[in-house]
Amino acid sequence: MEIEAVSLLIARATQVPRRTKQLTKGLITDTTLLAREIAEKEPLITERVFSQLVGSLDRLQARLIADGNVQQYSKFKTLRAHLLPLTNVAFDKQGKKCITGSYDRSCKLWDVNTGSELHSYEGHTNVVYALAFNNPFCDKILTGSFDKTARLWSTENGECYQTFWGHTAEVVSVRFSPQSDLVATASMDSTARLFSIVTGQETSVLQGHTAEVIAIQFNNDGNQIITGSFDHTVGIWDTRTAKRIGILTGHQEEISNCLYNFSCSLVASGSMDTTAKAWDPRTLSCIATFAGHTDEVLDIAFDLRGRRLATGSSDCSAQVWDVYTSFSALATMEGHVGEVSKLCFSPSGMQLLTASSDSTARLWDPETGNCVQILKGHKDDVFSCAFNYRGDTIITASKDNTCRIWR
Template structure:
């Protein structure tokens, strides 16, 4: 094994090693999720060296420089204030979803008008339209971190794979018996997972266009799914009140997570793949151990359905959005509610952390999105201007650009 070079990852903090083994170029990451500006870099470098044989004495100084750069990034205060930049009349019918590529240089919009459009973020110009679906384009995703492919899932029961540059359709994945409502690429970009109203999830091969597996066992719609960061497990959440963990290699179900008393609205792994969070129409969130499938906590406090839930990139925090018009931030370790975010006049359907983890973004039926400080719970900004429900909101990788999508057929870019 020979180390070729280091790559830096700011969010969440980590160092990627690019190395040669058996004539092939490979990568492995050293996650530094507990890094703070106060961490002693020399102590950390010696810890890393003990755990990683690829890093020799001669590379120590280089690794220390990378750690210092990560700490410098962490020490930068996030005072960014977002200004409205542009409104895109993106589609002739309401939007369904918005998604960025890894760098945030491009984003995509799905719509009831049966198309997906690719946009250049900086110039706000449309790069191409992905046409071919015969019904609503509901679920969309880039194959991040690469960003050269796009998957679209439709109410026409198919998923399509497209070239992000040219808009050419590589494959149409056929086999679901009902609408596709969620999808995800695995981190290696070799598989696409789709979830459907037909109660199944399917795995598809990106290269060949063939179906790899049908994951059966849910008794109602599969409404959300997520790969873990290593790509060896998939989690699915269903209207049957259950969450399932699947082993990707064997295509078999590892655990069924029982305990929710209502439909599952969203499921997500944390970064180190140790925990899963689920939000439910039973007004609660649950935290589960990925290995054992055991419920470790039930996060309570909302008085109506939990419509969305997510981890921050470090996996230390959980944010929840509810039909009660509030959002909450919980500690993933103590399970305590750290702050309640109040101010919206309608249900909150979407929530996400900034990459830095210091801000939360919410989208609401009150026609606004809001940016919140997670320490104080203060609303830092109200993003106004949409004339109908805002159902989608997303940060770019640097956390300095936001896109909001609305039922008013437009999306807005905020810098």
């Protein structure tokens, strides 16, 4: 319990408002004093684990300083991953392994340091579109396919543990519950489904949407889940009863993505109606509408503190918004000459990474909107990108059938 408390408090410590933001401006936080301040408010932090809290804060501070120095990345490895274009890519929690999905009906597991293929997961009979690790354990992989199934695999020996049946159309999003006892799948058949990892049996069908369900995410406790649909709405569900307990209504076109912030106090949604919205999931009310793009919003991402929201659009730009105080625009990132289909913040939030159909990925300063680096080399659309846990490695995936590791 005490070790878990340390992890929880470190996560909360990253939300200290301006103290950590000053690290790159020459003001270094006294981590021992900060730890004492946290311990005074949190009875779970005892003297037994106090030193662990200080050590973790020291590591966090070092990471923030390193990220604030604006690391320049260069190509480290090229993974010539598949025979046909890739669909998705994901790091494990430590950033030592990654998985790729492809139109060639397979998923592959890679060693990031060596670039070697560790396992090829074959068994799906159509495109492997959705991927997930069961973080933080990372001993299992979940894949979703256009063959209407999802599969559970071992990262250790490549064995297929379970095949999850029930959908009547393509599976386009998959998630592990926080406890890794359930998996959730979203499908073009207008439903989401929950399955037991142990038995492989379907435990719930989440019915209510009137069009394709394309996004899904558990809250931190695993007792609720959100779903984004082409019916213009986001659904909130109780995973214990499979009942829809809320509908977020207000978008005028299809939902492209929906996410909880770090504390699950906010839900964000992006839409083809050119806007993103922030919602209070308790009152089901729209807190803010972010209207700055001139074309479809294709992707959204919270920083890890849940205080800023980034949006990527078909108008070739990305924008960053305050979702903590003013709910206003903070920066606009312009420079891509193709749509921005994927984006993510670095672990410290000091950089924003975007992937574009112009065959490049770009790194930006999310406070100024300045482009700090262009990652060139792919021969076709870059449709996915991610930072590893430490923020010192980037992966990009392209329709040119390759992934690139940047360090």
